[in-house]
Amino acid sequence: MDLALTPEQMSFRDEVRSWLQVNLPGDWVEKVRAGSDIPRAEGYDFLRTWQRKLYDAGFMGLTWPKEYGGRGLTFMEELILHEQMALVKAPPVLNILAIGMAGPTIFAYGTEEQKKRYPAKMLSCEEIWCQGYSEPNAGSDLAALQTRAVKDGEHWVVTGQKVWTSVAHVADWMMLLARTDPDAPRHKGITYFLLDMKLPGITVRPLKQITGDPEFNEVYFDNVRVHESHILGGLNNGWAVGLATLMYERLALGFGLQVRLRIALDGLIELARRTRKAGRPATEDPILRQKIADLWIHTEALKYTGARAITRLLKGEVPGPEASTGKLMWVDTHQRLQAVAMDIQGPYSQLTRGSRWTVESGLWQYSFLRSLANSIEGGTTEIQKNITGERVLGLPKG
Amino acid sequence: MNFGFSEEQDLLRSTARKFFENECPSEKVRRLMEAPEGMEPALWARLAEQGWLGLISPEEFGGMGLGFVDLVVLMEEMGRAVVPGPYFSTVVLGGLAILEAGAAAQKKEWLPKIAEGERRATLAWMEPSAMLGPEGVTLAASRDGDRFLLSGTKLFVHDAHTADAIVVAARTSSGKTAEEGITLFLLPKGTAGLAVTLLPTMDQTRKLCEVTLTGVSVGAEAVMGEVGGGWPPLARVLDRATVALCAEMCGGAQKVLEMTVEYAKIRQTFGRPIGSYQGVKHKAADMLVDVENSKSITYYAAWAMDEGVPEGPLAVSMAKAYVSDAYRRVAAAGIQLHGGIGFTWEHDLHLYFKRAKGSELTFGDATHHRERVAQLVNL
Numbered sequence: 001m002d003l004a005l006t007p008e009q010m011s012f013r014d015e016v017r018s019w020l021q022v023n024l025p026g027d028w029v030e031k032v033r034a035g036s037d038i039p040r041a042e043g044y045d046f047l048r049t050w051q052r053k054l055y056d057a058g059f060m061g062l063t064w065p066k067e068y069g070g071r072g073l074t075f076m077e078e079l080i081l082h083e084q085m086a087l088v089k090a091p092p093v094l095n096i097l098a099i100g101m102a103g104p105t106i107f108a109y110g111t112e113e114q115k116k117r118y119p120a121k122m123l124s125c126e127e128i129w130c131q132g133y134s135e136p137n138a139g140s141d142l143a144a145l146q147t148r149a150v151k152d153g154e155h156w157v158v159t160g161q162k163v164w165t166s167v168a169h170v171a172d173w174m175m176l177l178a179r180t181d182p183d184a185p186r187h188k189g190i191t192y193f194l195l196d197m198k199l200p201g202i203t204v205r206p207l208k209q210i211t212g213d214p215e216f217n218e219v220y221f222d223n224v225r226v227h228e229s230h231i232l233g234g235l236n237n238g239w240a241v242g243l244a245t246l247m248y249e250r251l252a253l254g255f256g257l258q259v260r261l262r263i264a265l266d267g268l269i270e271l272a273r274r275t276r277k278a279g280r281p282a283t284e285d286p287i288l289r290q291k292i293a294d295l296w297i298h299t300e301a302l303k304y305t306g307a308r309a310i311t312r313l314l315k316g317e318v319p320g321p322e323a324s325t326g327k328l329m330w331v332d333t334h335q336r337l338q339a340v341a342m343d344i345q346g347p348y349s350q351l352t353r354g355s356r357w358t359v360e361s362g363l364w365q366y367s368f369l370r371s372l373a374n375s376i377e378g379g380t381t382e383i384q385k386n387i388t389g390e391r392v393l394g395l396p397k398g
Numbered sequence: 399m400n401f402g403f404s405e406e407q408d409l410l411r412s413t414a415r416k417f418f419e420n421e422c423p424s425e426k427v428r429r430l431m432e433a434p435e436g437m438e439p440a441l442w443a444r445l446a447e448q449g450w451l452g453l454i455s456p457e458e459f460g461g462m463g464l465g466f467v468d469l470v471v472l473m474e475e476m477g478r479a480v481v482p483g484p485y486f487s488t489v490v491l492g493g494l495a496i497l498e499a500g501a502a503a504q505k506k507e508w509l510p511k512i513a514e515g516e517r518r519a520t521l522a523w524m525e526p527s528a529m530l531g532p533e534g535v536t537l538a539a540s541r542d543g544d545r546f547l548l549s550g551t552k553l554f555v556h557d558a559h560t561a562d563a564i565v566v567a568a569r570t571s572s573g574k575t576a577e578e579g580i581t582l583f584l585l586p587k588g589t590a591g592l593a594v595t596l597l598p599t600m601d602q603t604r605k606l607c608e609v610t611l612t613g614v615s616v617g618a619e620a621v622m623g624e625v626g627g628g629w630p631p632l633a634r635v636l637d638r639a640t641v642a643l644c645a646e647m648c649g650g651a652q653k654v655l656e657m658t659v660e661y662a663k664i665r666q667t668f669g670r671p672i673g674s675y676q677g678v679k680h681k682a683a684d685m686l687v688d689v690e691n692s693k694s695i696t697y698y699a700a701w702a703m704d705e706g707v708p709e710g711p712l713a714v715s716m717a718k719a720y721v722s723d724a725y726r727r728v729a730a731a732g733i734q735l736h737g738g739i740g741f742t743w744e745h746d747l748h749l750y751f752k753r754a755k756g757s758e759l760t761f762g763d764a765t766h767h768r769e770r771v772a773q774l775v776n777l
Contacts, residue, residue: 001467001701002400009399076399269777283777286769292777293768297695297716304694307401315402322690329687382676388686389679393659396674 003307005080012077016084019057025050028091044170047094051125054093060123064103069120075310086259089266096256097167098122098129102175102194105245109192109233118173118194130171132162132195132219133242139164140383142177143186143239147221149178149193156180156193156231158201158224164377168204168217171197177242180235190238194230201225211369246379257330258299258306264337264367265299268292271360272344282344291340298333302326324392328384331374338364338371401697407471414475417448422481424746430482431602431749435560437483442515451489452513455497459509466638466703470645470696477649480749482603484518487556490642491635492519495565499582499622499631508563508584520561521639522552522609523632530762532576532629537611539568539581546570546621548583548591548614554760558594558607562587566611570626577629582622589614601756603749637714640761641703644696644717647725647757651692654732654750655685661736672735681731688724695720712774719767722758729754 005013028046054060062077064070071077093099103119110118121127138145147160158178168174174195181189197204201224206214233241272282272292282288309323341364342349353362375381389395403411421444422430430436445451454469455461462468469490476485493512496504496519511517527534537550548568558564564585571579585592591614597606623631659682662673672678695717702713729751733740740747758764 001403001697001704003698003701003705005399079399272777283772289772289777290765290768293719293771293775296771296775297720297768298691300698300716301691301695301720304401304698305691307399308694308697311400311402314400321686322694325687325690328683329691382680385680385683386676388683389673393655393679393682393686395659395662395679395682396671398674398676398679 005076009076009080012073013080013084016059016081019059020084020088020090023053023057024088024090044094047091048125048128050091051094055124060093061099061103061119064119064123065107068107068115069123075313079306079310082256082259086262089263092256092260094167095122095125095128097131097175098127098173100256101131101245102129102173105175105192105241106194106232108244109237109241113229114194114232127172128167128170129173129175130165130168130197130219131245132165132168132174132176134164135161136163140380142242143190145177145179145190147176147178148182149180149191149226151180152225154228155225156191156228158193158195158221158226160221162219162221164207164216165204165219166216166377168197168219169206169214173197174219175242175245177238180238184236187239189236190242191235192232192238192241193226194232195224195226196230199224199226209370210372211366213366257326257334258303261299261302261330261334261337264334265295268295268337268341268344271341271364275344275359277344277346288340288344291336291343295333295337295340298329298336302329302333305329321392324388327378328381328388331381334374335371338368342368401701403467403471407468410468411471411475413448414450414472415478417444418475418479418481422479424749427480427482427603427749434596434605435483436557436603436605437560442483445485446513446515449513451485451515452509453489455493455509455513459497459505460513461509466641466700467697469642470700473642473645474649474652477646477753478653480603480650480746480753482605484520484557484560484605486604486639486642486646487520487561488512488518490639491521491556492561492563492565494638495519495521495582495632495635496563496584496622498635499565499628500584501622503619504584504622517562518557518560519563519565520555520557521565521567521635522555522558523567523636524552524554526551526553528553530766532580532633535567535569535576535580535629537566537568539570539583541570542615545615545617546581546583548611548616550611552609552611555594555607555609557605558609559596559605564592564609565622566609567628567632573626579626580628580632581625582628582632583616583620584622585614585616585620589616591615599756601752603753604756636761637711638703640714640718641696641699643757643760644692644699644721647721647754648689648692648696650750650753650757651685651689651721651725651728654728654747655682655689657747658682658685658732658735665737678735681735685728685731688728692721692724709774712771715767715770715774718762719764719771722764722767725754726758 059081061070062073063075066072099122103122106114106118133142135145149156149158174197176193176195177190179189180191201222203220205218207216207218208214275282277285305322309319312320345359348359351358352365390397421441449462450472452461453464457463496508512519525534525536539546539548566583566585568581568583569579570581573579591612593610595608597608599606662678663671665672699713699717702710733747733751739745
C-alpha cells in the first residue's frame with residue numbers, strides 16, 4: 001500500500017497546478033448557474049471555452065489513446081487532474097457525456113473510421129454529445145424502448161421519442177438506442193446509432209425542471225434518415241453496446257462526482273463559517289458540526305473507495321465489489337450535503353435569487369433542488385441496488 | 399499509487415482465514431467465551447507459533463517487525479471469526495504501550511515474552527467517568543520519596559484478569575493542560591494493592607475488568623518513559639488501537655454480509671428465495687456500501703499510521719466514526735434479514751451484533767469521533 005506519487009506523477013501534478021493558477025477563470029459559478037440576468041446559453045458558451053482551454057493545454061482525454069487525440073496516460077493522471085481541479089474549485093467539464101460515455105464506447109466498439117472521426121472533437125468540445133436512452137415508457141426498464149428505426153436502402157428511418165435528455169438543446173450528436181428488429185426478443189432487436197442532431201426531422205423541446213431551468217429535453221424523431229455507417233457495434237447489438245456505455249459512465253463520472261462533492265463540501269463549510277446561529281458561527285452549533293463532520297467523513301471514504309477501485313484498474317484486474325458502491329454512496333452523501341446547506345441557512349433557505357436577503361445569489365437553493373435528481377439520473381437508486389444485489393452479491397432476480 | 403494489498407499481505411489473509419476456521423470455529427468461540435479466561439493455552443501457543451503475537455513488534459524483541467497495514471489484515475480475519483481472548487489487549491494495547499512508552503529494560507523484559515506467548519499485558523486508562531481525553535485520567539500517583547503511591551479505579555480494562563502486566567495511566571501532577579502530568583506505570587500481576595474484578599459483559603467474547611489500586615507503591619523501575627509525559631505516547635497507542643479495532647470490525651461486518659447473502663439465497667418465502675425480494679435485496683446492497691466504505695477508510699487510516707503522516711489522527715477518527723455506525727447497522731440488518739433464527743442464541747449472528755455494539759463504544763463512538771474530526775479540520 002503506497003499512496004505516494006511517482007516523480008513523473010508529481011511533475012504532472014505540478015504541471016496541472018501551475019496551469020490552473022494562470023488559467024482558472026474567476027467568478028465562474030455565477031456565470032454558469034445564475035438564471036435570468038445572464039442567459040443560460042452563456043453558461044454553455046463559457047463552459048465550452050473552458051473545456052477548449054483544458055484541451056489546448058493537453059488536459060482532456062488523458063487516458064485516451066494518443067492516435068485519437070488523447071494522451072495515453074493512466075487513470076492515475078486522471079485522478080491527479082481531478083484532485084487539482086477540486087482544490088481550486090475549477091468549473092466542470094461540459095462535454096462529460098461524450099468523454100465519459102460515448103468516447104470509451106466508440107473505442108470499444110467503433111470502426112477505425114469512427115474512432116478517427118469522433119473522439120478528438122469530443123475532447124475539444126467542438127461537438128457536444130447527449131444520450132438518447134430514456135423514453136416516456138422506458139427508463140429503469142430500458143429494454144422496453146419503442147423508438148424505431150426501419151431500414152430504407154443504406155439508411156435507417158428513425159421515428160419515436162426520447163425524454164430527460166440532458167444538453168440535447170445544445171448537442172451536436174446523440175448516442176441513440178433504437179429498435180431495429182421489433183420481432184426479436186426485446187434485448188436483441190436494439191441498435192446503437194451515432195446520430196447527427198442536425199438531421200431533418202429532429203425536434204428538441206426543453207423541459208423546465210424543478211429548478212426552473214431547462215437543463216434537459218424531450219427529443220422527437222419524425223422520419224429521421226440515418227446512414228448505416230452511423231451504427232456503432234453492429235446491427236441489433238445495441239443492448240451490449242449501450243450497457244458498456246453505462247459501465248464507462250460509472251467509471252468516468254466517478255472522478256467528476258468525487259470532485260464536485262469535495263467542492264460542494266468546501267463551499268458548505270465556508271457557508272457555515274459565515275452564517276451565524278444564535279450569535280455564533282453555525283460551525284459552533286453542535287448538531288451542525290456533527291452533520292458537517294459526517295459529510296466530510298463520507299466524502300473521504302468515497303475517495304478511498306475510489307482509490308481501491310483505481311488500484312485494481314491500474315493492476316489490470318476486474319473491478320471489485322467496492323466499485324459498485326460509488327454511486328449509491330455519492331448520491332446519499334450529496335443529497336444530505338444539500339439538505340445541510342438548507343439547515344444552515346434556516347429561514348433564509350426559502351429565498352431564491354433576486355433579493356438582498358438571498359444567500360449566495362440562491363446558488364444553494366438551485367443545487368438543493370437539483371440534487372433530487374441524483375437518485376434518479378444515471379440509474380435510480382432502486383435500480384442500482386437491484387444491480388448491486390444481483391451482480392455483486394449474487395442474489396436471485398425478482 | 400497503490401491502494402491495495404501486497405502478495406505477502408494477501409497470503410497472510412488466506413493463511414489467517416484458514417487458521418481461524420480450523421482453530422477457532424464458532425463452537426470453540428462459544429466454549430471460550432463461557433470461560434473467564436476467554437482463551438485456552440493451546441490456541442494461544444498456536445498464535446505465538448504463527449508469529450502473530452509479535453506481528454508488530456520489532457525483530458530485536460522477537461517480533462516480525464510488520465506494520466499496521468499487515469496488522470489490519472490479521473485483525474480483519476480475527477473479527478471475521480469473532481476470536482475471543484486477550485490478543486487485542488496483549489498485542490495492541492499492552493504490547494504497543496510498552497513499545498511506545500517503555501524504558502529499554504521494560505521492552506527487553508516484556509516484548510520478547512509477549513511475542514513468545516509467555517506473557518500477556520493490557521492497558522488501563524479509562525476510569526468510571528468514562529471520559530476519553532486526558533481529563534479522564536485522574537487516578538492519583540503521588541510522590542513518596544523516590545517511589546510513587548497509586549490509588550484509584552480503572553474501568554473497562556480489557557483482560558486485566560489474565561494479564562501478567564498492566565500499563566496504568568495515572569496523574570502524577572496537574573499541569574497547565576490536562577495532557578501534562580500523566581505518567582504511565584507498568585505493574586506486574588500480583589503487585590500489592592492491585593485488585594482485579596472481571597465484569598459481566600454483553601459481548602462475552604470480550605472480557606472487561608475493573609482494576610482498583612489501593613496504595614500501590616512502585617519504584618522508578620515501574621515508570622514508563624518520562625514522568626508527566628505519558629499522554630503523547632498513550633494517545634498514539636489509543637489511535638493505533640482504534641485502527642486495529644476498526645479492522646476487526648470490518649472483518650466482522652464482511653462476515654455478517656456473507657452470512658446474510660447466503661441465507662437470502664436459500665431461505666424461501668411464498669415460493670421464492672427471500673433474496674429475490676427488493677425489500678431484502680436493497681438492504682443487502684446497503685450493507686455492502688457500509689462494508690466497502692468501512693474497509694476503504696480503515697485501510698487509509700492504517701496506511702497513515704505506518705507512514706506517520708500528520709493527518710494520522712484525522713484518519714483514525716474518520717475511520718472510527720464511520721465504522722462504528724456501519725458495523726452496528728450491518729449487524730442489525732443481518733439479524734433483521736435472518737428473521738427469527740437470527741434472534742436465537744444458537745445462531746452466530748448475536749456474537750457479531752454484540753461485538754459490533756461493544757466495539758462501537760470502545761475508544762469513542764461515532765459522535766465522539768465526528769466531533770474530533772470537526773476539531774481536526776478546524777471546523
